[in-house]
């Protein structure tokens with residue numbers, strides 16, 4: 001008997017928020033169950049119904065294969081911005097953003113709003129599973145009260161909750177959602193088992209049922225905080241070794257020969273996970289009267305790296321006799337990470353802003369980023385075309401696969417500086433992080 005038949009009643013899922021996390025999950029569940037993908041962004045819904053995923057996570061043919069024409073169709077994915085279309089579902093999976101505000105405080109607005117949406121259609125017996133990254137307590141203390149208020153139903157009597165953090169890595173075609181072991185949890189032991197069984201039907205890597213929702217919430221937020229702190233440590237090492245005139249990458253390679261040395265590399269920590277989630281944990285700790293030292297020190301260090309990289313580039317230019325003020329510089333890459341079109345919270349813009357303060361004119365070439373989005377988010381121009389000019393300096397900011405094939409010298413003036421933020425161009429560069 002297949003896993004699907006064990007779950008009663010038979011799941012009809014609504015995935016709330018069809019972004020980098022929600023769409024791959026909706027597509028995956030749609031191979032086994034009827035799924036309605038719900039999003040407030042009508043443009044996103046129209047594009048998805050036409051088989052187009054602008055996040056480039058799901059290939060056109062893979063998406064088209066699961067799309068169905070009506071929410072009442074059998075297994076398959078129906079995308080909609082209409083509340084009516086999710087009213088017959090019995091599992092609601094919430095995958096909306098969890099950003100921070102300008103003071104780096106958690107902004108739970110999308111979670112409150114999407115919980116209101118679900119509350120309007122919630123029925124007896126339904127299970128609402130949150131996947132968004134949060135601090136421990138958000139599901140039961142922040143979202144559930146909204147569900148109760150809007151639906152008039154009672155938690156753990158009429159309806160139930162679950163939490164299953166997402167661990168995908170956008171742009172990574174190897175570790176796709178079904179291949180990453182998934183942590184699950186429920187608001188009662190019985191619901192935990194039910195949530196776990198649901199994910200087991202599609203996650204081939206298996207699941208780990210955590211004892212409580214708070215444990216599962218905490219597990220996710222520390223995964224990303226651990227990464228942030230480890231990167232901050234190697235960023236600090238890079239600053240020290242630059243002062244000592246030692247190649248950081250050589251040091252890391254040598255130290256990495258010990259069995260328990262962790263293989264982190266220095267870099268810019270952007271995006272809306274690693275650079276954001278530690279603030280969620282810090283906020284909760286502060287609420288309870290504990291001021292986290294290591295977590296916030298890591299954040300401060302990583303947030304300062306853009307300015308540091310710019311200063312390093314300028315030093316290289318001065319050493320080579322390149323006039324800094326008015327120099328033409330090419331930035332290779334603007335997205336927050338390689339082989340992914342996401343430009344949100346990219347730290348390359350910190351490097352660019354700093355370079356501009358030195359009077360440097362920066363051009364940006366990124367074959368992945370949408371120039372309209374870059375303009376909208378940061379008011380700066382970028383291009384998807386290789387520039388037809390030569391520059392006083394070139395900075396490799398993001399390791400998109402296209403840059404590994406790029407003839408960089410053809411973009412450089414004589415005596416031009418080449419700086420490698422990602423440490424992928426070997427030793428034939430003027431500087432690297």
Ligand SMILES: NC(=O)c1ccc[n+]([C@@H]2O[C@H](COP(=O)([O-])OP(=O)(O)OC[C@H]3O[C@@H](n4cnc5c(N)ncnc54)[C@H](O)[C@@H]3O)[C@@H](O)[C@H]2O)c1
Nearest residue numbers: 017018019020021039040041096097098113114132133166
């Ligand atoms: N992107 C990642 O690498 C990643 C990995 C693991 C976990 N996460 C976490 O998953 C969550 C979602 O992240 P994402 O990258 O998919 O975000 P995203 O911005 O790509 O997508 C979120 C989607 O939710 C929609 N949305 C916003 N408010 C809504 C509402 N009230 N109702 C319905 N839809 C709404 C948006 O229109 C958007 O399409 C976040 O908590 C994030 O921290 C992200």
